[in-house]
Amino acid sequence: MSKLPNKEKALGMYRQMYLIRKYEERIYYLFLEGIMPGTIHQSTGQEACAVGMLYDLRKDDYMASTHRPAGHDLAKGVSLRGMMCEMFGKEDGCCHGKGGAMHTGDVEVGALVANAIVGGNLPIAAGVALAFKMQKKDNVIVCFFGDGATNEGSFHESMNAAAIWKLPVIYVCENNLYSATTSIALTCNMPNPAADRAVAYAIPAEVVDGNDVLKVNEAAAKAIKRARGGEGPTIIELKTYRHGGHSRNDACQYRPKDEEKHWFDRDPVKNFRDVLISTQLATEQELKTIEKAIESDIDESVEYAQNAPFPQIESALADVYWEGK
Template sequence: MAENKEKLLEMYTTMVRIRTFEQKAIDLFAAGKFPGFVHSYLGEEAIAAGVCSNLRKDDYICSTHRGHGHLIAKGGNLQLMMAELFGKATGYCKGKGGSMHIADVDLGILGANGIVGAGMPIATGAAFACKYRKSDSVAIAFFGDGASDRATFHESLNLASIWKLPVVFICENNGWAISNAQTSHQNITDISDRATAYGIPGVSVDGNDVVAIAEAADAAIERARKGDGPTLVECKTWRHRGHFEGDPAIYKDPKDQEEWLADNKDAIARMEKKLVGLKYAGQDYLDKIKAEVREEVEAAVQFAEQSPDPEPAEVLTDVYTA
């Protein structure tokens, strides 16, 4: 994969798009532009970008409360996303979902999710639908280290294993379940060890190495497409921010924070170094990508700000399908 210049540049661009969108969302939220919660994906961009680089439009993903990155990597429209954060009528969910419920069913995005660990059963069901219809589509469940303690993790991996479903469980181990360090909420180091309990493969990869993630996901996805069943992939990373915007994250050791944010750890800085080293791009080209993405995000903000609010009567619609 390291030789595939186009794919590497595409993954890089996706990571930059996620980071730029997230940084903007943080700033807008801090400025009081919209209410609710923002759970920032900063620092974890490589996982969404690497995994989704192997997906087709007819594959499904189930995302999390920290979901902007997954939506962007699966092809989500930035303008519709930003408008949803603003609660506008033009947003993905017509302003009814907000940050934690953005979805694009046509792109196979079965939603971000406000309940930790709730995406795994849904992804398991979407994978069941793929198998039932005898298609070679797959489903991806993104979830965190905290969610790996939930009963839904156990029930989903177990069912997917015995039914041999085409689902890949992507654990984004960012070291923190809200304020609890991984060491305080589970007595293991590698969450991928839990795969053994379900008789499925489990691997742990550097969650800040987009190429390693893409390769591990590719193997798991191909396995799923061939009908060989699920895989658990743990990506070890670091949440740059607090659990939500406004959380000062006083529970983090500043030294750890500094180490993880340094250029030798950060996924985007590492990828830039790789691309320049391989002579796939010069710094000026990378800067051009960043500038284009900034414009794209600014356009999304402009779209959101200029969009109308929903009509109050909209509160009553979309409860049931007629």
């Protein structure tokens, strides 16, 4: 069993995990109702990865996400309202409606625009880390990617560069076993596609239960300390599972039912809730209060976003080049 955090941190982590769970749930329903435009790639089931990795970062540290960014963004501090408005393509969205579901982010809180090219964020994260190093800052960046990204050339080029330059970057593979609908076992000969390859670059690596927020957080703490201390990159491979399909049209018919059951029984949000109760870090009543507040925040954000104005049409032609704000 992992070392327990203090009560404030434990409740803070639970709050974020529950927020991500309920946010994704609400987005899903808004899609089913046909109210929301675009597409969705949901992180339900992977909440412990986002929260465990990002909880201890400073606001001026950075995070680079993927086409499945909502959990990461919320955990890094992008506002709920900014996220929801972006999903509706509204002016108040975190990218003023120009990003959308796969490009949410807000540099004000250290969340880079999420990257919808598989592996596209890996060298960019190395560049961010290089800038920290050249500017003699002690900041770090956490860069998420999926199991499928480990087969991209950008993965190998980026790991190599991060290693030779000892960059303050933490590369986090959320291995949810499927690259869209293809099992990673079909496309990689190693059981741990990110961690097993780390030896090729002499980067320390760890395989962690990605559904256990405390274990993820322990691994994160070690890697952050290494990066901040100038000791270079770490690869962390988190074993996890998405509860839904790859995207909105995917009914997950390629996943064995017993595999789904195995993972659904290890629900990261429910399990952490049970830990909080069983260790008496929180009472049932405290958790219910937290949950109710989050549900009400989400209601408020949906209502706000639905009533918020769309961007001015002319803004479509702005921001192609930096206009020096």
